[in-house]
Amino acid sequence: xxxxxxxxxxxxxxxxxxxxxxxxxxxxxxxxxxxxxxxxxxxxxxxxxxxxxxxxxxxxxxxxxxxxxxxxxxxxxxxxxxxxxxxxxxxxxxxxxxxxxxxxxxxxxxxxxxxxxxxxxxxxxxxxxxxxxxxxxxxxxxxxxxxxxxxxxxxxxxxxxxxxxxxxxxxxxxxxxxxxxxxxxxxxxxxxxxxxxxxxxxxxxxxxxxxxxxxxxxxxxxxxxxxxxxxxxxxxxxxxxxxxxxxxxxxxxxxxxxxxxxxxxxxxxxxxxxxxxxxxxxxxxxxxxxxxxxxxxxxxxxx
Amino acid sequence: xxxxxxxxxxxxxxxxxxxxxxxxxxxxxxxxxxxxxxxxxxxxxxxxxxxxxxxxxxxxxxxxxxxxxxxxxxxxxxxxxxxxxxxxxxxxxxxxxxxxxxxxxxxxxxxxxxxxxxxxxxxxxxxxxxxxxxxxxxxxxxxxxxxxxxxxxxxxxxxxxxxxxxxxxxxxxxxxxxxxxxxxxxxxxxxxxxxxxxxxxxxxxxxxxxxxxxxxxxxxxxxxxxxxxxxxxxxxxxxxxxxxxxxxxxxxxxxxxxxxx
Numbered sequence: 001x002x003x004x005x006x007x008x009x010x011x012x013x014x015x016x017x018x019x020x021x022x023x024x025x026x027x028x029x030x031x032x033x034x035x036x037x038x039x040x041x042x043x044x045x046x047x048x049x050x051x052x053x054x055x056x057x058x059x060x061x062x063x064x065x066x067x068x069x070x071x072x073x074x075x076x077x078x079x080x081x082x083x084x085x086x087x088x089x090x091x092x093x094x095x096x097x098x099x100x101x102x103x104x105x106x107x108x109x110x111x112x113x114x115x116x117x118x119x120x121x122x123x124x125x126x127x128x129x130x131x132x133x134x135x136x137x138x139x140x141x142x143x144x145x146x147x148x149x150x151x152x153x154x155x156x157x158x159x160x161x162x163x164x165x166x167x168x169x170x171x172x173x174x175x176x177x178x179x180x181x182x183x184x185x186x187x188x189x190x191x192x193x194x195x196x197x198x199x200x201x202x203x204x205x206x207x208x209x210x211x212x213x214x215x216x217x218x219x220x221x222x223x224x225x226x227x228x229x230x231x232x233x234x235x236x237x238x239x240x241x242x243x244x245x246x247x248x249x250x251x252x253x254x255x256x257x258x259x260x261x262x263x264x265x266x267x268x269x270x271x272x273x274x275x276x277x278x279x280x281x282x283x284x285x286x287x288x289x290x291x292x293x294x295x296x297x298x299x300x301x302x303x
Numbered sequence: 304x305x306x307x308x309x310x311x312x313x314x315x316x317x318x319x320x321x322x323x324x325x326x327x328x329x330x331x332x333x334x335x336x337x338x339x340x341x342x343x344x345x346x347x348x349x350x351x352x353x354x355x356x357x358x359x360x361x362x363x364x365x366x367x368x369x370x371x372x373x374x375x376x377x378x379x380x381x382x383x384x385x386x387x388x389x390x391x392x393x394x395x396x397x398x399x400x401x402x403x404x405x406x407x408x409x410x411x412x413x414x415x416x417x418x419x420x421x422x423x424x425x426x427x428x429x430x431x432x433x434x435x436x437x438x439x440x441x442x443x444x445x446x447x448x449x450x451x452x453x454x455x456x457x458x459x460x461x462x463x464x465x466x467x468x469x470x471x472x473x474x475x476x477x478x479x480x481x482x483x484x485x486x487x488x489x490x491x492x493x494x495x496x497x498x499x500x501x502x503x504x505x506x507x508x509x510x511x512x513x514x515x516x517x518x519x520x521x522x523x524x525x526x527x528x529x530x531x532x533x534x535x536x537x538x539x540x541x542x543x544x545x546x547x548x549x550x551x552x553x554x555x556x557x558x559x560x561x562x563x564x
Contacts, residue, residue: 014564053406054564073308076409087404091324100323103316104408152408 002065004029004156004187005050011058012045012211019045021211022059027156027189032182034198034205034219035191036293038302042211043191044084047160050189051081064155077105080154082145084161088133094144095120095129098151105152112151119147123177139170146177157181159190163197175200195289199223209297219289226295227287228262232273235281244277253295262287262295309411317405317418318425325426336383336430340375340437344368360500361531372443373528374497376434376452377459377521380427384460385488387423388467388554389480395419396471402562412562416555420468420547424460431456444528451527455540459520462543465550466516472557491515496522501533516546 005027012020020042027033035043048054049061052072061068063075089097095116102112120126123143128136136144142162149157162178163171171194178201182188192198198205199219206216215222228251234241237259245252248269251262263270274284325332348368358370395401405415435452438444444452470483494504495517501509512518519539526532532539 051407053403073409073411076407079407081407083400083403083407085400085403087400087407089320089324089401089404090399091327092320096323100316100320101404101408103319104313104405104410106313106316106409149407 003027003062004031004064005033005189006062006065007046007050007059008061009059010046010049010056010061012042012049012054013057018211020049023208023211023213025206025213025216027187029187030185032188032201032203033190034202035189035208036195036198036205037191037208038297040302041208041297043208044160046208047081047158047189047191051079051158052076077152078155080149080152080157082149082157082159082162084164086141086145088141088144088148090133092133093129094125094131094133094136097133097144098148101148102151107152115151115153116147119150123147124173137170139166139173142166142170142174143177146174150181155187157186157188159188159192161191161193163192163194171197195293199289207293207296214296215292222292223287223289227291228264229287230263231283231285231287231291232261232263232270232278233283233285234259234261234278237277241273241277244273253299255299260291262291309413310417311411311414313410314414314418314421317410317415318422321418321422322425333433336379336433337437339379340372340434343375344372344438344441344443347371358500360525361529361533363529363531365529369443369529370500371498372438372441373452373525374495374521376431376438376456376528377495377517377524378492378497379430379434380456380459380520381463381488381492381517383427383430384423384463385467387426388419388464389471389474389483390477392419392423392468392471393474393477393480396558396562397477406562412559413555416468416558417551420461420464420551420554423464423467424457427460427463428453428457438528445530448527448530452524455520455523455527458540458543458547459516459523461547462516462520462550465547465554468554469550469557472554472561491517495520496533516543519543 003026007026008024010020010023011018023042023046035046037043045054049056050063052068052075055069064078066075068075089100092100098116098119099109099112102115120129123146125140125143125147128140133141133144146162163174166174175197178188182201190198190201202219204216204218207214215226217225235258241259242254245261250264250269253260261273351367355367357364358367360370402412402415406412432453435444435449439446439449470480474480494512495515496512497517501512501518504512519534519542522532522534523536523539526536
């Protein structure tokens with residue numbers, strides 16, 4: 001079986017502005033794929049092109065081996081989309097949201113009722129099935145959007161920031177459900193600002209900035225390649241330390257009042273840094289995907 | 304952009320969505336078309352009968368209430384359809400993001416727009432049916448010809464709903480609907496032969512009245528209520544059909560421009 005998503009040199013231009021600038025990536029069946037990047041990097045635009053909402057400017061975009069411009073209806077029938085905005089229907093109850101949405105896919109009413117009951121149970125919403133959408137908490141609304149995205153039993157689930165704005169409890173519950181779906185072999189494409197989320201869930205991810213891919217790989221590999229094995233954060237660094245690091249070509253980020261040192265394979269060098277320079281406030285910790293992200297996309301504010 | 308592959312019977316699913324929603328509020332919406340004709344008939348019948356003796360229309364001499372009763376159904380069709388595809392559709396499109404959700408399914412934008420317009424015609428049809436019953440019981444409508452008011456109301460609803468949807472496609476914000484209402488709907492409401500025959504207008508103004516879809520709707524409903532009208536019903540039907548088609552296509556185009564980029 002070929003790739004679920006095959007994107008080659010994808011370009012999207014809005015009059016004058018290039019939002020997506022030659023993206024290429026593939027997603028294999030059963031893969032949990034992450035599309036990461038700062039605000040304005042072109043993530044949502046890419047996703048909208050994937051489910052046929054936004055027409056592409058240039059390049060090639062194939063989903064399930066089909067062309068989105070021609071076979072959009074067949075492709076959309078097999079995709080579940082969890083949009084960034086809350087697009088639940090406030091005029092309908094929780095259960096009706098699922099049933100009416102199933103109608104858009106042409107799913108027979110009897111089948112839709114069975115699936116809706118299963119999905120409400122899976123997302124712990126059965127007790128809310130007759131509630132109005134506006135009565136739901138943020139976490140419940142997000143679970144309902146996820147349930148709705150699964151009503152057509154999609155072969156590909158597209159999630160645009162599925163946990164933004166949720167409290168930690170709700171976020172962990174969503175992660176648990178997503179992990180369970182992954183276990184079942186569902187192919188998922190996710191965008192998120194939570195690196196912990198991406199590191200936990202994604203088999204593979206790309207980091208995108210200014211419409212271009214910066215890196216592509218498994219989270220653990222990316223951390224090893226771009227942020228070393230572990231990190232020493234040294235507050236109030238002095239000139240001696242800076243000189244030592246640059247003299248030995250140790251990778252680090254200088255934030256002025258703080259140095260972030262990416263440790264090397266050279267254990268002796270690490271020991272010297274620790275013993276000689278870590279006199280006051282030093283933090284030793286493992287590298288994370290967030291370190292990779294900040295290192296590649298920079299620390300200055302976007303927007 | 305708009306071709307046969309983008310429009311299928313799937314649009315009925317969106318129509319059904321509006322029906323499901325409406326079933327929750329129909330009891331309130333039922334009252335307006337029930338009471339509105341009674342109020343108008345009461346006000347004009349009592350208040351105007353002393354001022355206006357008879358209205359000469361299409362060779363008949365009618366009391367003023369007889370003259371305006373069919374027009375009340377026509378204006379209700381206009382208000383119901385136009386408000387549905389302006390304010391109500393705008394809320395669904397802009398505030399509730401209902402269309403965005405639908406566009407993540409195998410629905411096309413063209414099907415959504417078609418469904419909104421057909422739904423607005425359905426609401427207009429419902430209001431017309433209630434008013435026809437009330438006015439029929441009061442003796443203002445001849446039967447069985449009066450039953451033809453129902454398909455005519457649906458056709459008129461399509462025309463009014465289509466132009467409403469077109470305005471939704473181009474209006475920057477929901478407050479701006481005041482503009483088409485003030486510049487288009489209000490003059491149409493007053494000068495379409497609704498409250499006085501178009502022949503009372505100065506000669507230069509008469510062709511303008513004939514361009515209003517409401518004029519043709521009023522003519523048709525009067526024809527089937529009273530047995531006579533000034534313009535041939537065939538012309539009125541063709542005009543309403545063309546008007547609905549043209550503005551449906553324009554609505555699809557402006558909404559496409561607005562939502563898909």
